[in-house]
Amino acid sequence: MRDGIYNILYSNESAQKLAADLYYDGCLSLERKKTAADSLSSWIRPAGMRIAPERRRWTAHEDRVLLRLNNDAAAAKELGRTEKSCYIRLWRLRTGQAPMPAER
Secondary structure (H helix, E strand, O other): OEOOEOOOOOOHHHHHHHHHHHOOOOOOOOHHHHHHHHHHOOOOOOOOOOOOOOOOOOOHHHHHHHHHHOOHHHHHHHHOOOHHHHHHHHHHHHHOOOOOOOOO
16 A cells, blocks of 8 residues: 555456446547456466355354354364364454454
8 A cells, every 4th residue: 555545456357347347338538548458358267277266254143153163173064164264263253353243
């Protein structure tokens, strides 16, 4: 961050979708920006490049289960998540990095 300004990076298919939405045919834009946006449409994912899976948000119910079990491996089995994700979420809950779930 410099001078309170953030640069947000889009890549791969997300960049293509955003560029197509922002720089549609006939839109008012700088020519150099339109040219850069148009160049994205020809990008093709390389054969060996993995696609990251959709991220699953933690629910209050899952947080309560995680806190009740207080065990990464047991919580991973019950919640259908990885041990690593349970470990990190439990750490975030304990350290205040994530809000504690509201009681029912």
